[in-house]
Amino acid sequence: xxxxxxxxxxxxxxxxxxxxxxxxxxxxxxxxxxxxxxxxxxxxxxxxxxxxxxxxxxxxxxxxxxxxxxxxxxxxxxxxxxxxxxxxxxxxxxxxxxxxxxxxxxxxxxxxxxxxxxxxxxxxxxxxxxxxxxxxxxxxxxxxxxxxxxxxxxxxxxxxxxxxxxxxxxxxxxxxxxxxxxxxxxxxxxxxxxxxxxxxxxxxxxxxxxxxxxxxxxxxxxxxxxxxxxxxxxxxxxxxxxxxxxxxxxxxxxxxxxxxxxxxxxxxxx
Numbered sequence: 001x002x003x004x005x006x007x008x009x010x011x012x013x014x015x016x017x018x019x020x021x022x023x024x025x026x027x028x029x030x031x032x033x034x035x036x037x038x039x040x041x042x043x044x045x046x047x048x049x050x051x052x053x054x055x056x057x058x059x060x061x062x063x064x065x066x067x068x069x070x071x072x073x074x075x076x077x078x079x080x081x082x083x084x085x086x087x088x089x090x091x092x093x094x095x096x097x098x099x100x101x102x103x104x105x106x107x108x109x110x111x112x113x114x115x116x117x118x119x120x121x122x123x124x125x126x127x128x129x130x131x132x133x134x135x136x137x138x139x140x141x142x143x144x145x146x147x148x149x150x151x152x153x154x155x156x157x158x159x160x161x162x163x164x165x166x167x168x169x170x171x172x173x174x175x176x177x178x179x180x181x182x183x184x185x186x187x188x189x190x191x192x193x194x195x196x197x198x199x200x201x202x203x204x205x206x207x208x209x210x211x212x213x214x215x216x217x218x219x220x221x222x223x224x225x226x227x228x229x230x231x232x233x234x235x236x237x238x239x240x241x242x243x244x245x246x247x248x249x250x251x252x253x254x255x256x257x258x259x260x261x262x263x264x265x266x267x268x269x270x
Contacts, residue, residue: 009104009105009106009111009112010106010109010111010112011109012083012105012106012107012109012111013107013108013109013138014083014107014108014123014135015083015127016083016084017053017122017123017126020055020056020122020156021054021055021056021057021059021060022059022156022157022158023059023060023063024063024158025060025154025156025157025158026060026063026064026119026121026154026158026161027063027067027158028154028158028161028177028256028258029119029121029150029152029154029161029163029175029177030063030064030067030068030119031067031256032150032163032175032177032253032258032260033049033068033117033119033150034067034068034070034071034072035253036165037116037117037148037150038068038071038072040116040117040146040148041068041071041072041076041116041117042071042072042073044116044144046077046114046116046144047072047073047075047076047077047116048077048078048079048113048114048115048116048117048144049064049068049076049077049078049079049115049116049117049118049119050078050079050080050081050110050113050115050117050118050119051064051078051079051080051081051119052081052082052106052107052108052110052118052119052120052123052139053081053082053083053120053121053122053123054080054081054082054087054091054103055082055087055122056087057090057091058080058090058091058094058095058103060121061078061080061091061095061101061103062095062101064078064119065078065100065101074100076100077099077100077101077102078100078101078102079101079102079103079104079111079113079115080101080102080103080104081103081104081105081106081107081110081111082103082105082106083105083106083107084105085105088103088104088105091103108135108138108139109138109142110139110142110143112142113142114142114143114144114147115142115143115144115147116143116144116146116147116148117147117148117149117150118139118143118147118148118149118150118151119150120139120149120150120151120152121150121151121152121153121154121161121163122152122153122154123151124151124194124195124196125153125194125195125198127195129195129196129199131195132194132195132196133196136149136151136166136170136171139151139166140166140167140168141168143167143168146167147167147168148165148166148167149165149166149167150163150164150165150166151163151164151166151194152164152175152194153192153193153194153195153198154192155191155192158179159178159179159182160177160178160179160188160189160191160192161176161177161178161192162174162175162176162177162189162192162193162194162197163175163194164194164196164263170263171196171263171267172262172263173248173260173261173262173263174194174197174207174260174261174263174265174266175258175259175260175261176189176214176258176259176260177256177257177258177259178233178257178258179257180229180230180232180233180257181229183229183233183257185215185218186211186214186215186217186218186236187211187214187215189211189214190211193207196268197266197268200268200269204269205268205269206265206266206267206268206269207266207268210245210261210265210266213240213243213245214236214240214259217235217236217237217239217240217243218232218233218236220235220236220239221233221235221236221239229257230255230257233254233255233257234251234254234255237251237254237259238251238254240259245261245265246261246262246264246265247259247260247261248260248261248262
């Protein structure tokens with residue numbers, strides 16, 4: 001871990017949260033990171049990823065390393081950071097394998113390391129909305145040049161997940177992802193919107209318009225349900241794109257129950 005000239009780690013920024021976790025809970029965001037940020041990690045001089053707020057057990061941190069290694073290669077390094085020293089001690093005892101996998105005490109300041117990617121899932125959901133902007137700014141200021149913060153929320157099993165990609169310029173995109181066989185309606189994704197948006201799902205806000213457009217498209221695509229939920233979702237997102245929503249990426253990701261839009265489409269109003 002990087003320390004200041006006096007040999008001290010930066011003081012952790014943040015508060016201890018519940019720390020609940022489960023195997024494969026973050027599989028959706030991990031697949032998106034591999035597909036969208038894998039090239040950035042491959043060409044980095046130091047392909048370092050931070051898993052911020054890994055929680056009571058390091059299972060999703062070890063899964064992150066395993067999942068990205070096949071894309072990035074053996075130079076990949078992952079550091080799990082948590083603000084609770086007891087969690088860090090347990091993770092170090094049962095899972096550390098330096099230099100590829102290590103753990104440390106840290107918060108939004110990222111403990112002085114300079115990662116290319118930060119995954120911070122289910123951390124800010126336990127904060128006030130007003131804390132989101134400063135937390136994003138603190139984390140992105142600590143990134144390596146060209147680095148990306150991936151921050152969001154998922155349900156307890158990882159079947160519903162949403163996240164924002166943030167870089168030094170600010171938020172760039174919002175991604176919604178769902179296990180399609182279990183999806184009754186895209187409107188259920190509203191329950192897992194990132195903290196920056198979850199309280200904005202009200203009339204007059206862009207994210208509310210997005211959820212309504214998704215639900216409308218889902219209903220309109222009902223005839224395709226006979227071909228399976230993936231076909232229904234594909235036609236839902238095609239209708240969203242045709243309605244001039246700024247969808248990023250093509251159908252290859254849609255079949256995974258995923259859609260990414262430019263942040264400008266959902267940015268909260270003043």
